[in-house]
Amino acid sequence: MSYLSARGLVRSYGRTPALRGVNVDVEEGEIVAVTGPSGCGKSTLLHCLAGILRPDAGEVSYRGQRIDTLSEGARAALRRTEFGVLFQFGQLVAELTAAENVALPLLLAGTGRREARTAALSWLDRLGVADLADQRPGEMSGGQQQRCAVARSLVTEPRVLFCDEPTGALDSLAGEQVLGHIVRLAREQRTTVVLVTHDVQVAAYGDREIMLRDGAADPTGLGTVAAQR
């Protein structure tokens, strides 16, 4: 069985179907790009894989264990300890400095203040934004904010990083820099990455591309997912 896998995932929002039987396999250490046009179900798939959303039907397994059947509390614990998430933009707490934002997941996990701050500063340094440690998000550019968000998503050293259009709000240069950092750090940490994007240039950062077509099952009934490249 794969490191992270989905079988026959079905999910609707009210009457709007988002996933209609999706199969995905992700191996440990891979950087997988999940692509497809807007509205095809990429975000919904990512939320199901990350244990944020429960599918209506189908299974999600991580390291040989079903996670879709876990309680909300158990899935929240998994997200705190094993998974990191990075969204498009605006995840930083406006009232906190960069260092405080990056330290936050560690503080929530029970790490002491001094140790959390030291780790936060180290991760800001790895993202090339150590000099912004005491600034608040409103004083930073979009690219700088997103680098801080990357630091925050990796400070707990997750085994899997889920990214949903992580550069969607950035200009192309800032986006390339952020993606370069994500890929470099993921390789260093042996982090598995699931990268959701509608942008082919962003998808090219993946080792492999999984194309999602309209959340709809293919004619074989085996699922919608076709691997490319």
Ligand code: ADP
């Ligand atoms: P219900 O489950 O009661 O039928 P929906 O799932 O349709 O409700 O909607 C849940 C929430 O998502 C609502 O706040 C709604 O405004 C919002 N929403 C509805 N349609 C969309 C959409 N296509 N994309 C994003 N959000 C939506």
Ligand code: ADP
């Ligand atoms: P993508 O990430 O590929 O743009 P999504 O997973 O966001 O696709 O959406 C898949 C489908 O589900 C779309 O038709 C979208 O409008 C609908 N949808 C997504 N979120 C909601 C929501 N909260 N409420 C209702 N419909 C939603």
